[in-house]
Each structure stands twice: as structure tokens, then as C-alpha cells.
Amino acid sequence: MADLGRFALLAALVLALYAMAASILGARTRRPELARSAVHGLVAVALLEAVAAAVLWAALAGRDYSFRYVVSHVRDAQPLIYDLTSFWGGMEGSLLLWALILSAYTLAALRSIGRTRPPLVPALTTVFGGISAFFLFMLAFVTSPFATSPFPPADGRGMNPLLLNPWMAIHPPTLYLGFVGMTVPFAIVTASLAAGSVDGGGVLLARRWMLWAWYCLTMGLMFGAKWSYVVLGWGGYWAWDPVENAALMPWLVATAFLHSVMIQERRQMLARWNVVLVILAFGLAVFGTFLTRSGVLSSIHSFTESSLGAFFLGFLALALVAAFALAAWRWDELRGRHELDAAVSRESAFVLNNVLFLAVAFSVFLGTVFPIVSAAVAGRAINVGPPFFDHIVVPFAFGILLLMGIGPAVAWRRASPGGLRRSLQAPAAAAVVVGLALLAAGMRAPGPLLAFALCAFVAATVAMEFAGGVRVRRAHRGESPLRALLALVAHNRRRYGGYIVHLGILLLFCGITGSSVFASQRVVTLAPGEAAAIQRYRVRFDGLSQSARGGALAITAALRVFEGARDLGPAAARRNLYLTGDVTTDVALRSTPRDDLYVTLAGWTPSGRATLRLLVNPLVSWMWAGGAVLTLGAVIAMIPERRLMPRAAPAFRGAWSAGE
């Protein structure tokens, strides 16, 4: 079995290298059959990787302890589902998942682009072949998932108990779909530059792939936050951990790209800038993988100290140098066809938005690599910690939020002062009303007041955009309001899908603000029958019990929760003690739209008293709701629109039809 896996990876590496060489040679000698053979090479790579993945999954499911990877991640008492998800629980398996996802994307991209832009295929094959070859080299020679032991143990060590959770089962694959997804826009852009097909550097072709990768990265980040919240037991969901930052940085750059690419689509401007953003997003995705795999920074996510970092840095440097060299080569051809017409226009708002997103990404990058830089320069790794990130990022976030409100209200090319005033009056009034209402309700902290007022401003702008569009449709077509709304979204999916994504981001922002500023906490030690109050809740401790659960000794605190006089029912906070020394926490969590009651068992005494940590985290459920709204908007935005045909003035009707 292991031989088959090793052989499949080695053969895939040889074929990936062949695909690179054959596609280059085919393009240079104008022999399309060579380029076609190269594409077949990448199809075979995908099939061989699937064989390797099947071998690993079979070994995991069959608990074949002759595989070292299986010994490290499986044990007899572990549920089968986690045996299977341990495929991406370790370094070797997750690299194989990277390669597998990359091949799936490769085949999808080659099929899609092969239909619409066949001349791009050879260069695209070269880029995909090169990236696949790197990962296959790592898997075949540096960190093989098929290493075996001559004397297999009777049982394995199993996965880290913290990873035995449904959210952790889906978080890594979703994140990898995003990380690896950044490869497709990168490949399209670099292939376009190399092939001389520089209609905007292939950027427009790359947009939809980037949107998909961005969405997957967003959901990967959210699943990770949910896991952190329900599993780690510290009451939070984001800790500015280096590996969290590693996923956030490409997300920020991709978000900037998704806005600036709209300017390129309409005005054929900013092609150079967009090319740079696509390259940076890919570079940061690889850098994120480097951070996770190298162990260069301490993180709860880092798998191990290993020698992989040097390989990743070398690959990253090579990819960036090659991509930027191609961009420099085609720099003159990427020149924009227009300039900004006016200082106040949607284009200007998007440019400013890009500056802010890049500023946040740079700040996060700086804070993340500071320990490495300080260790290299001063000989001591200095961690900057969450306060650094909060102080730097929060002001930028307010700026981005403000632009989210102003952007849609501003016309493309040139906003009229009267129109701008009309568009912003109602949102500004909504912001003032919400601000005053919160002041009247007793909120005094200026930061949250500003945040919620800005959220009201943005929500009102989005509502006005929908209302304005519906009004125009009804005026022209006499449709009912509901029909006009549905038709508006259906016929302008990207625009209105984008607005729905903005609403999801608003919910996320409200959730982050509420839970990070207004959370309250108590640590209490109670005897059975005693109760403690926190905000509107009262938690009664009814006693301790112990049991065996999934190979661990579970200590459970039985609780009963009350809101005023109302009995909300029983709850249980638990700590699981493993023989390996690992300890995990099961949180007693009661979630409502208003707040979450979050109780953990911090300790206990032989006399049966329990130390409980009680938290009330306001608006956390708004964050998860934001993820659902964001998904709806992203799905709408990703459905392809019909080819555009504007309403033409009669004098131009012949001209419009001529090109179709």
C-alpha cells in the first residue's frame, strides 16, 4: 500500500515536470500536440494524486499502524470520522490535500479557459505544472505521508483532542480551498503576461476565480473562529495568532482586488495595480502555508518545528521574482486607457478602499513577522500581541466601514454634489438616530457608538440602493415591489450580491464590536446548590460527576440556568483529561441573538466545589448570522450574468447589434 502511494506521488512529480517542459516546448516550437500532451500530463497528475489520497485514506480508515502518519493521528478509541479527517490533521496529509485541491482547480481552470481562450492554455499548463511540481517534490522527498515503520505499534497516538471537533473537520479544507484557490488567478495572470495576451493582464478572466477563493477563505476564517470559540474555552474567537493572521492577509488583499477590478472592468484602468494584487494574494497564501508548516512562529496551529520553511521560502521567492519580472516585462502594455475624471467618484472611493485594505494587510504582516525580524536583528523574538493589532487595525476598519457606506452612494466617473447630498442624507440621519438612541440607552464609549452609528449608515445606504433600483424598475416596467426587487437582483447579480455581502460584513462587524467591548466575566467557586449571577443570568451549580468519554476522564459540572425567575433548563460544563496529558474543555453555551452565556469549568476541589468561569458575550450570534448572509450574497454574485446589452438610444441601435 505505502509503495503504491509513494510511487503515485513520484510518478505525479515526473509528469508535472513533463507537463511544464512539454508546454514550454510546445509553445516555442508551435507544436499544439505537445501542449495537448502537457494537459494530459496534468490530468494524469490529478489521477495519481487521487490514488495517493485513496491509499492514505484507506490506511487511516483501516488503522494501518505500519504508516507513521497513521500512528501519529489515529488510535483505536478515536471515532472513525476523525480517523478520516486526520488526513488534514498533520503536515504531510495537509500538503497532500493542498496538492489534490490544486489539481482539481487546475483541471477546472484548464477546461474553462481552454473553451474560451485556447491560446492561454500552454502558459497556464506551465504555471500549474510548476506549482504542482513543488508540492509533489515536498511530498515525495521532504515530508512523505507514506513513511513506514518496520515494527508497527499495537495502537496509535491519535489526533490532538482539540482537533476532534466537527468545526475542525471542515475548517482546514475550506481554508485550503481559499488558499489554493488564490493559485488560479495567479496562474491566469502570469500565463497571460507570459503569453502576451495582456488584455488587462488576464485580470478580468481571473476575477471570478478570485471571488470563489475569497469566499472560501472567508468561510475558512469563520469556521476557524467558531472552532476557537466552542473548543478552546477561552471565550473568544480571534487572538491575532500568527496562523490566523496568515489567512487574514491574503483575504485582505483579495478583498482589495475584488473592488479595484470593478474599475478595470468599466474604465480599463488599474490593470498594473490589479496584477500586483493578484501576485501579492498568491504570495501571501504561500507565505501563510510557510507560517503554518515551518514552526518559525509559535502558534496553536503550527504543526511542528521542521525544515520545510526553507523550501517554502525558496519557492515563494522564485514565484514572486518570476511573476514580478513578467509584470515588469509587460508594464507598458498594461498602461491604463483612462485617468480618474473627478476626485469625488466611485473610482476614487475604491482606490481609497484599496489603500486602507493594503494598509491593514501591511500592518498585520508587520506584526506577524516582527518576532522573526526581532530575533534576527536583536537576537530575541519579541511578540507584539493583540493590543498592537487592535490599535492599528481598528482605525482602518472604521475608515473601511465609512467607505462601504459612501461608495455605493457615489456615481461612477463623476458624482454630482446635489446627487451625493441626496444619497447621503438618509443614511447620515440613520447614523445620527442610532447614535442618539444608544446614547439614550446609556452607551458612553465613543468607539462602539461610532461603530454602531457607522453600521447604521452603511445599512441605510444599502437599503437605499435596493429601494432606488426597485423604484427605477417599477417606473419603467410597472412591476410589483417584490417582483421588481427579485428582478433587480437577478439582473444585476454582481452589484446586488455585493451589497448583500456588505450586509453580512456589517453583521460581522456588529458582532465583533459587541462581543469585544461589552463582554463581561466572573470567576466563581461554588458549592453544590449555590448560584452566581452575571448580567441577566443566574447559574446554579448542582454538583460534579466523572465518567469515561472517548478515552478521556470527563469531569462534568451539572448546571441550571435562570433568566430572572424563568428556568432556562440544565447545562453542563466539562473538562476532559486524556492519558497523554491533553486537557480539553466542553463549554456550556446558551446562545441568543442578544448575547451568549458561556460557562467553563476552570477547576474543582476534592470536597466537590467547582470553580466556574462565567461570561456573557453580546452579539456573538450576529457574527455567525453574518457568515450566512455573506454566503447568500457571494452565491448571488458568483452566478454568471448574461452578456451585457445596454438600453441603446435609437441612433445607436445598429451599432450595438453590429458587434453581437
Place this chain on the structure above:
Amino acid sequence: MAEAGLVVLACAAAVFVLWPLWRPVPAPAPDAERQRLLAAREAAYRALRDLDLDHETGKLADGDYAALRAGYQAEAVAVLRRLDALAIFERDAAAGPEGAS
């Protein structure tokens, strides 16, 4: 037995990958100019549609709207003419010297 399986797998992969070398396929026509023009046409259409919506929802003054629309229309017409010219050129090239005459 296992080695025989690996040899079969290797042979199958080799045949699959090398098969196209024995089946010549026509080279795809270079289409950079056409793609550039199509992107320009989409850009002009999208800009016109946004312009109309911005005007109808009151974000754009009448004077600015008229001037900008005229500019985009002229741009779109120029792109469409170049696309037409390219289509005629490609048709003539495909038909060869006799077809062109």
C-alpha cells in the same frame, strides 16, 4: 505482484500522456487583439448600464450624464467597428486568396 501493478499503472499513465503526440491537432488561432476588443466592449456596455442606473437613481446630474454617455457611446461604437473589421479580416484570411476576392 505489487510491482506488476505499479508497472501497469506507469504504462497506462505514459500511454495517456503521450497519446496526443500521435494525433496532431490544429494550433489555436492567436486571439489577443479580439480578446482586448471584447474586453473593451464589455467595459463600455457595463459603464453605460451603470451610468443609466446612476442617473435614474439621482446620483448623476443631467449635464454630466449626457456628456459621459456620449463619450462612452462613441467609445463603444469605435470598438464595435474595430471588431467588425477584425471579423471581416479573419473571414477573408480563413477563405484564402480566392475567397477574399
